Amino acid sequence: xxxxxxxxxxxxxxxxxxxxxxxxxxxxxxxxxxxxxxxxxxxxxxxxxxxxxxxxxxxxxxxxxxxxxxxxxxxxxxxxxxxxxxxxxxxxxxxxxxxxxxxxxxxxxxxxxxxxxxx
Numbered sequence: 001x002x003x004x005x006x007x008x009x010x011x012x013x014x015x016x017x018x019x020x021x022x023x024x025x026x027x028x029x030x031x032x033x034x035x036x037x038x039x040x041x042x043x044x045x046x047x048x049x050x051x052x053x054x055x056x057x058x059x060x061x062x063x064x065x066x067x068x069x070x071x072x073x074x075x076x077x078x079x080x081x082x083x084x085x086x087x088x089x090x091x092x093x094x095x096x097x098x099x100x101x102x103x104x105x106x107x108x109x110x111x112x113x114x115x116x117x118x119x
Contacts, residue, residue, distance in 0.1 A: 003054050004023050004057070005028075005061070006052065006068065007019070007028075007052035008076065009048055010050045012087070014077060014087070017046065017077075020065065021062060026091075049089055051084060
């Protein structure tokens with residue numbers, strides 16, 4: 001069964017916030033951190049994973065991403081701080097910038113008690 005992630009990245013504590021959805025969180029974060037794709041995260045350096053949710057339902061993930069994108073900045077900050085009050089980079093313990101991009105799919109984020117999982 002495939003997993004899908006809705007995630008928020010930021011450039012710093014209470015800085016620029018990006019909301020996205022992916023089926024490969026490790027690979028996608030690598031793209032953000034390496035700034036390999038044009039767009040918001042490249043422009044604002046929003047590469048720190050500050051929040052994520054996981055589900056096996058792609059339609060639920062898409063709907064949740066759209067829901068969060070429609071929220072005010074204050075509501076997004078409240079969501080982040082409900083599980084990550086210091087805006088720590090949740091990928092810090094498992095993201096390795098020296099790992100080639102082809103290897104990202106083999107790595108999985110470890111459970112750190114932050115983020116949510118729904119099914």
